[in-house]
Amino acid sequence: GDSVTQTEGPVTVSESESLIINCTYSATSIAYPNLFWYVRYPGEGLQLLLKVITAGQKGSSRGFEATYNKETTSFHLQKASVQESDSAVYYCALGPSGGNYKPTFGKGTSLVVHP
Amino acid sequence: DMKVTQMPRYLIKRMGENVLLECGQDMSHETMYWYRQDPGLGLQLIYISYDVDSNSEGDIPKGYRVSRKKREHFSLILDSAKTNQTSVYFCASSLSRANSGNTLYFGEGSRLIVV
Numbered sequence: 113g114d115s116v117t118q119t120e121g122p123v124t125v126s127e128s129e130s131l132i133i134n135c136t137y138s139a140t141s142i143a144y145p146n147l148f149w150y151v152r153y154p155g156e157g158l159q160l161l162l163k164v165i166t167a168g169q170k171g172s173s174r175g176f177e178a179t180y181n182k183e184t185t186s187f188h189l190q191k192a193s194v195q196e197s198d199s200a201v202y203y204c205a206l207g208p209s210g211g212n213y214k215p216t217f218g219k220g221t222s223l224v225v226h227p
Numbered sequence: 228d229m230k231v232t233q234m235p236r237y238l239i240k241r242m243g244e245n246v247l248l249e250c251g252q253d254m255s256h257e258t259m260y261w262y263r264q265d266p267g268l269g270l271q272l273i274y275i276s277y278d279v280d281s282n283s284e285g286d287i288p289k290g291y292r293v294s295r296k297k298r299e300h301f302s303l304i305l306d307s308a309k310t311n312q313t314s315v316y317f318c319a320s321s322l323s324r325a326n327s328g329n330t331l332y333f334g335e336g337s338r339l340i341v342v
Contacts, residue, residue, distance in 0.1 A: 146328040157231070157317060165328040203270070212275065212283050213258065213271035213324035215331060219269030 114216040121222035135204035146207030147187045179210040233334035246305035250318030257323040259301040265315040308341045
């Protein structure tokens with residue numbers, strides 16, 4: 113089946129430092145899955161951070177970027193300078209696919225940004 | 228308003244009691260989901276609903292059942308709750324299964340404690 117592996121947390125960084133959260137995937141039900149990053153802020157539900165549906169393209173939002181690399185089956189999340197408000201749990205995901213239309217989520221990476 | 232609403236947000240039940248978690252969405256989305264999230268395990272899919280009275284088991288359906296009698300409303304039922312069902316439950320919706328690039332919209336979660 114499909115799977116997503118992402119950086120195990122918690123990841124702790126200081127404000128203004130750079131960040132990378134790794135995400136690699138294995139997709140057996142679809143050749144080129146749609147790729148997503150969702151974020152869950154404390155006390156809230158998950159919300160879309162960014163998505164890319166075309167291999168080779170880059171998505172960006174709120175200063176975060178991720179590039180869909182089909183050669184390495186990766187979709188790493190990066191930010192040049194994090195802020196304390198970026199503290200949250202980040203989830204890499206494959207779009208729903210297969211006969212039963214199931215999304216596939218990674219386990220989530222908790223990010224803690226210290227002031 | 229593009230919102231997924233879960234009720235109740237917090238619930239404490241005794242072992243053996245029945246539990247009803249309710250989810251509503253105002254986007255006329257066809258597809259709805261129930262997940263649970265536990266520390267270190269990420270999101271685990273319990274059930275998917277493709278439309279009214281069209282439901283499919285997810286990865287961990289045992290001990291749960293669902294009901295969808297209206298497109299905008301999706302219920303999760305625990306008959307005779309167990310302590311290992313203590314968790315945070317998330318409902319989500321997406322436009323349809325016709326497009327795997329559709330974003331999932333999540334509720335804020337329902338925290339269930341079974342004692």
